Amino acid sequence: MSTCFHCGLDNPKDTPYSVVIFEQPEPMCCPGCAAVAQSIVDNQLTDFYRFRTEKSLTAPSIEEQADILAQLSLYDEPELQEDFVTSTDAFQEVQLTLEGITCAACGWLIERHLAKAPGILQNAVNVSAARAVIKWDPNITTLATIMADLKHIGYSAYPFSPEQEELSYQKTHKRFIKQLGLAGIMTMQVMMLSMGFYFDWLGNIDEDMRSYFQWISLVLTTPVVFYSGSIFYLGALKALMLRGVNMDVPVSLAILGTYIAGIKATVLGTGEVFFESICMFVFFLLTSRFLEHRARYRATEIASNTMQYMPVSATLYQAGKTKLILAKKLTIDDIVQVKPGEVIPIDGIIITGDTQIEESMLSGEFLPVDKGIGDIVYGGTINQSQTITVKVTKSPKDALVNQILNLQAQAMQQKPSIALMADKLSQYFVLAVLTISLSTFFIWQSLGNPDAFWIMITILIATCPCALGLATPSALTSAMANLQKQGVLLKRADVLEEMTELTHIFFDKTGTLTEGLFSIKKAWIGDDSAKDVFESAAYKIACSLENGSEHPIAHAFKKEDLYPVENLENHPQMGLSGTINGTKYYCGKPAFLPCIIPDKYLGAHVLLGTETTLLAAFWLDDQLKGDSFSTVVELNEHYTLGVISGDTEKNVNALVNDLSLQEIHTQASPADKLAIIAKHQRIGHKVMMLGDGINDAPVLAQANISVAVGNASDLAKHATDIIFLNASIQPVPKMLELAQQTKRTIKQNFWWAIGYNISVLPFAIMGMMTPWMAALGMSLSSIIVVYNSSRLLRETGVRTDYANLKAQHNIK
Template sequence: MQICYHCNEPVLTGDEFTTIIGDQAQLMCCPGCQAVSQAIMDSGLESYYQYRSEPGSRQTALIPAELAQYSAYDLPEVQQDLIYSLDGTNTISVSIEGITCAACAWLIEHKLKQLNGIISISVNSTTQRALVSWNEQSVKLSEILAEISRIGYQAAPFQIDEQEKKSKHESRKFLLRLGLAGFATMQVMMFALALYSDYFIFEDTQMRDYFRWVSMTLAAPVVFYSAQPFYFSAIRSLLSGKLNMDLSVSLAIVGAYIASCIATINGNGEVYFESVSMFTFFLLLGRYFEQKAKQTASVSSSNLHKLVPLTANLNIDDEITEVPAKRLKLNDIILIKPGDVVAADGIILKGKSGLNESMLTGEQMPLIKHSGDLVFAGTINVDQPLSVKVTALGQDQLVAEIIRLQEVASNTKPAIATMVDKFARYFSASILGIAVATYFIWLFIAPEDAFWVTLSVLVATCPCALALATPTAITCSTAIFTKLGIITRRAGVFEKLPLIEHVVFDKTGTLTCGAISINKVVLTDQQNKDTVLAYAAALETGSLHPIANAFTPFLQRKIVATQIEHHVGLGISGSIDNQSVKIGNAEFIGLDASQCSGKLLWLSMDGIVVACFELQDALRPDSLTTIKQLQENGIEVSIASGDSDSHVKAIAKQLNVANCHGKLSPKDKLDLINKLQQTQHVAMFGDGVNDAPVLAGANLSVAMGSGSAIAKNSADLILLGDQLTKFNQAIKVSKLTNKIIKQNLIWAFAYNAIILPLAVTGHVVPYIAAIGMSISSIIVVSNSLRLLRIKV
């Protein structure tokens, strides 16, 4: 199969869309990719295709004319919170979606530089942000954003949230501590080289002492300012009755500095000012890389806020007014034009259109929505205008909920992390004990070496790498899950996924789309079609089962059911106009179930069957692919459903699943899961509400999570885009995550096992110990960052 030259997706349209690149007609998969590639060529930027290391983003979401309308960003009330102006020059930070490699950054920079009025443009391909400065008299912000969109990237002004403001403030303070420690280390090392040469011992004791006093002065800011985070952490640990790795760090820094000060004042003994400065600098450097790893991993969630537009088209008495989105109130009516980004969560009142929800699910293909369906802030309207009533704003929107869930997932510790933290506390206590023993032993063997050997033990064996081994890997993996549209709600997901040996799928709404419709109505008595449909709709009112949605359009106000009773796995009974009415499967109605198809639903009045409804529910497009991949990976698959055996077997046959179980109540499903768990680790797929007991009982639970129900789901994993194939990708990511964690732990243990005997026996001087400890931490962090480069 031929692939698109721009995005590497399969070309299913033949040679309908082509672009001349390098004197050859190159195939494109869609008009969006064709338009973008042509814009790149028209700008004389063909080098982009020569030097790129990753394919471009697929452009199915682009709406050529409408998407280029960024005029709202030219409004003064919108710009006041976004733009920094000085002497006619405007500067703004722009988030750019779709950057895949450094060539993308080069392409955007060179394209914008062709605009008259652009003063400077700098694109960061890691954070997917650009800093743009321009002359406000020569070019407008809307023109800049539109130009970026022409070459296939979605751009919007970046709005920093309060959490990121705090993070940036902390980063600046951290860099100041690191810079001060680095500067002091360089200065003190210059004096240390002279002191190490022993030149001043015999020639000029006064000069030696002078160098020591200067070194003490230069090291003071490092000890009293740069190293403060370690002291506070150690104190908090002691106050809580625990020991952490910062205690040994603090003792090493303070002890070495005090001993060196005493030696300097007395004019005899050894000084360790260079070791103190260097140790603090390298330890801070390791922490800096840890901090950057977390920021890199969480940048996708930080950028989610910028996907929500700053303006909205407010509809007041059929008059459309463009207003800042932050002025919207609940129940306001807004117009979403084709190409517009939805400004707030809401419900469609009028219209039918496709919406691109890739920012939530990672899936670029539009999802068709109509009156009564929910839409979410940050998604893109593709086809037709929609009238939407606002139902959620600010922190109540789905985007905010996803960010909170990711934050929770990043901060929850799996069992292995808890175990490692506990071991690190015992390890720190052991190291302190070993350090004390080392000091007294060396005090007997060689008193002049006792202190620096003990200092080397404290420095070299700091369990930083051990403490970083798990959290950095989990943070990176959580970021990948969010990019895939997978939300983790509980700790231990990355441990459980690789162990799964059997996956049990609910049928309706999981393997099938859950959008059940009535294909045919057969009347078996003298009732008319409208009446039986209205009776069925009245009984199904309030039911959470997907079948109930098929009857919702046939509700009539004058027909109301009372005494409604739900019979799990069978049907619903009630009373309408003093008649006993039932709707359900053949067994529930009193028919011979063996002669009835599972796709049939029956209605009876006072014991007389009056109608038969033939239902249809299409399989999800990726059901077969997902199950096939699971089976190829040695994972068994079963189907457990409350529907009739015949219907479940028909679905199982289509999906090549041998193990299928029908007519199961929630308790029956739970019993099935418990039975399988006696020999296997079991994952259960369900809707997260009706299957709550089963999901709670499985080793791992997965919910098909359309946005509105996300807060109600109690599953371990939620697939936002309802794409089953994401589960296979989640398994792949989790297996690699566990592999990375094991590598990190092996390295951390191996390093300490090697360095400890060397330090105790006096073969590692303090500054070498500081370098070794820091390199060990950096290796662990760098290894974890490899997760961000995997292809899923």
């Protein structure tokens, strides 16, 4: 009975289905497979059959395809797409999880098939993650059509979700356990038989009994080679198909070479067999891969588990009544009721109630934060005290938790220069290993050494650069996970490398070194008839203008009843202007107002006036954050520190006088701040700038490394490299120390990996090692690298006692 050329299943007797492939009719088991194969031929994609390494999944029948299209049409519903489809300009983009991918040829087929489909602008398939990112024109095609098109060629697709990612991990984890368990059990059995020969435990047995034991060892080794070791062959095959080499290439050659030589020796009854070495090699290598898999998961689950904090349901408040609905169905402007002890289901603003919120899942800080009317709350945080109602301000897909996951995913896609160097070095190292092993074989063969083949195999095993390939990614993943646990998000993985070269650190004052919680401590109103400053028309005008600003100073101007403002303009670091009832007003720094200002009002923080008249002056009060002093003291030992502020010299000095900063720049406009940073960079300094990420975008973009402090509500800004979810600057010393430790760890990993391979190579070349010794040493080398990197997951950095520091420096 013949088998289906497409899926490999048995064909019905005298099957009527066939498709001409490579100029030859090939039998098909059903009309579904025939339709898929014909589609592949019609689209000139028959190379898929040439390069694939496994048979495709069974294709759906014609009737099933019609049903599938009807079911997939649901994915075109706008309400459903809101959760996973993003829109850019006039196009749409989605990330799909793919089922049915068996090898690299599948990714090749999907990419080229979609490239021919109308309306598809971009598509990229990640074979190892079984995911595709697709961008399309909604005016030409639809998501359901794309998914049906994929189904038509044998691949099921559905929108990617973290929950599905967790299932994928569990599936891989179970496969590792099965492969590792099989290899471990068989290794023990084969080793027991082999030890009898090595140590003469079996006495002088005859050749028939020896041959019998070898055949048993061959039977026990075969599933280890073809099941447990399959992960290495697939990796090697993918690399070769892409016209490259990776560390799986020498591994695969060593396993298969030893196995084939063992079969030959067993069948012919002459020569050495090393079945125990094969089993040990596969077992040890799988152990190191499994530990790497676990270490990566431990690092990534810190990010992925944030989604586990999100509740499935939410209490919707409508017309004085409450009802339980799915949290995913919440839309902007919905009102949600959250009781004490409940998890907040979505990002929003508190409209009634005062409470305390635990935000440890975001910032790592378990102390509750006081929240009241007008304050922002985030999905996944816990309401601890009182019942509150929250107005939804973000859709589920735009919530902070999802933004965190997206940022971390983007960061991990970018490799620092040391990682790129490691990748390149690994390829050259593999080529060198292959060349040395082959040359050694021919030299020993020419000298008549009967063990020439086994010496070559030993070299391939002993010098496998697995540890070298793990050196950088394992360390970076662990370090980034540690930082996220502390509420620090990196938007670029290579920023850790740049941190180790810093010489200068500059702080913005307001909202970075200080609390940014301004209050009006003194005011002057030009209208003498106004008895209460806060009830005057001038104060109401100032509040109306400041309502259009995100700057921390604007929070000092709060009033319920506001004037409508026309033509409102925000002038960064200067102030605001706008028209109220036909008159244009200016509110901001003295230098911003066009009218004449008496000297006694030049020290005010905020002035209000028209083109010709000064109407009011306001003096504000702010204070340093509780951890600013301790943080600056820690940093002062290693870096040159400074503050760049738009405030007056008097106000800045009054606040930062005790901080021992080497540089203080005051009354700096955005252009001035930019010039200060650029001046330092021109003379070779590496500068980090910390700001609030709102009005400091230009200078943050100019700095070598930029940090947005406590700006979680503005994660979409692209100016910064690092985001602190907490308003505190305390993570800075720990972050810089972790960067240094990461660099040291990567260097240690490199020196260990390279040093081990170089030191073991002469012994392997001289034939002083056996394959099982090489397998043990190579595996231990990889395990050491993984363990060394996993130490970065633990919290690092120096903890400073604030009270003792104040006493040491005589600060009151």
